[in-house]
Amino acid sequence: MNKGTRSILTLAIFGLMVGTVSADVIKVGVIGTFSGPYALFGKNFRMGIDAWVAQNGNKVGNHTVEFIYKDEEGPNPAKSKALAQELLIKEKVQYLAGIYFTPNAMAIAPLLEESKTPLVVMNAATSSIVEKSPYIVRTSFTMWQNTVPAAKTAIKNGAKKAAIAVSDYGPGIDAEAAFKKTFEADGGAVVEAIRIPLNTTDFSPIMQRIKASGADTIFCFLPSGPPTFGFFKAYIDNGLKADGVKLMSTGDIVTEIDLPSIGDSSLGVLSTYHYAVSHQSPENKSFLEAMAKAGAGPDDVGMTGIAAYDGARVIYKMIEATNGQRDPQKAVDAVKGMKWTSPRGPVSIDPATRHIRQNVYLRTVEKVDGKLINKETGVVFADQPDWALTKQ
Numbered sequence: 001m002n003k004g005t006r007s008i009l010t011l012a013i014f015g016l017m018v019g020t021v022s023a024d025v026i027k028v029g030v031i032g033t034f035s036g037p038y039a040l041f042g043k044n045f046r047m048g049i050d051a052w053v054a055q056n057g058n059k060v061g062n063h064t065v066e067f068i069y070k071d072e073e074g075p076n077p078a079k080s081k082a083l084a085q086e087l088l089i090k091e092k093v094q095y096l097a098g099i100y101f102t103p104n105a106m107a108i109a110p111l112l113e114e115s116k117t118p119l120v121v122m123n124a125a126t127s128s129i130v131e132k133s134p135y136i137v138r139t140s141f142t143m144w145q146n147t148v149p150a151a152k153t154a155i156k157n158g159a160k161k162a163a164i165a166v167s168d169y170g171p172g173i174d175a176e177a178a179f180k181k182t183f184e185a186d187g188g189a190v191v192e193a194i195r196i197p198l199n200t201t202d203f204s205p206i207m208q209r210i211k212a213s214g215a216d217t218i219f220c221f222l223p224s225g226p227p228t229f230g231f232f233k234a235y236i237d238n239g240l241k242a243d244g245v246k247l248m249s250t251g252d253i254v255t256e257i258d259l260p261s262i263g264d265s266s267l268g269v270l271s272t273y274h275y276a277v278s279h280q281s282p283e284n285k286s287f288l289e290a291m292a293k294a295g296a297g298p299d300d301v302g303m304t305g306i307a308a309y310d311g312a313r314v315i316y317k318m319i320e321a322t323n324g325q326r327d328p329q330k331a332v333d334a335v336k337g338m339k340w341t342s343p344r345g346p347v348s349i350d351p352a353t354r355h356i357r358q359n360v361y362l363r364t365v366e367k368v369d370g371k372l373i374n375k376e377t378g379v380v381f382a383d384q385p386d387w388a389l390t391k392q
Helices: 003-020 039-056 077-089 102-115 127-132 143-156 170-185 204-213 226-237 259-266 282-293 303-322 328-335
Strands: 025-032 063-071 095-098 119-121 136-138 161-167 189-196 217-221 246-250 270-273 339-342 345-349 356-358 360-368 371-381
Touching: 025 039, 025 077, 025 303, 039 063, 039 095, 039 282, 039 303, 063 077, 063 303, 077 095, 077 102, 095 303, 102 119, 102 127, 102 170, 119 303, 127 136, 143 170, 143 217, 143 246, 143 270, 143 360, 143 371, 161 170, 161 204, 170 189, 170 217, 189 204, 204 226, 226 259, 259 360, 259 371, 270 371, 282 303, 303 328, 303 339
Parallel strands: 025 063, 025 095, 095 119, 119 136, 161 189, 161 217, 217 246, 246 270
Antiparallel strands: 270 360, 339 345, 345 356, 360 371
């Protein structure tokens, strides 16, 4: 952040700090993908927050909470940083939230300490994001959390030789490192590792490399949305599924939002993830009912909705702890160690890392009553050891 930006933010936030003590409206800026190919994931941010507000009201004590939404469209760090500055200076928000893509979160992080603003990350999954500012808290997941169980499951299911195919940006690199380290430590061999540019549309050459490697299992990670459709099509068209090469993933490539578009080629795909819409619990039933009232159709609920719902809970706790005052350290300290029963299961905010701790479930894509679902078949990790929370 340049000196001019720092000066503008300092002056703006000084004015905010003077006026916040007696303010009765607390503004929260939410940056998400509300248009473009990833729009449904941004819509989940809004619906998840709306579901929380519908169940809990829009007031914390005497303070009214107002959410202001800005559209980042896609991976565009410069735009996301500009949106954050607009929210901080023009809209005078006291909290930031959302962020679908890791590069966008990294671009915003330098603004947080100067502006005295906590950021609740509701998707971006690169482990190191929280290290960029002490004011960042995560209510989504990390790639290490969901990938370590994937590698262990692959070994348990008899995999010997794996090919890794991941998108070439922060979360993909994390996923590659987590799978390789765990799979090799447990006796497997990684025979191919491919990093795929985010703008890739033709996955056939990648499948040919994997076929030539002799792998019996593919571990893949791509951001949920359009890239997954092409990947699955190439997996089928190039004969890997027919040849018995198994596909193993984190849940990002088989989100419930994407399953109708992927179709039956997803049947039988195993994934390890922290949430499935089919999760059986009273909390999830209540959440899904609230999401439907917020506008979610039968195939519209995804992982960003649950992260936003839980993120709103965390923000409400921060506001309560600070009585509406701009005190980011007190706000963040108040949620360190916070525990609750989420629609995804028991969760907590790790006091040391500020990552969310949560169960990771093994799921299989099945068709039930004509509808593709991720059916949970067990808990792979109940909570996680510290090494699964942070980048190794």
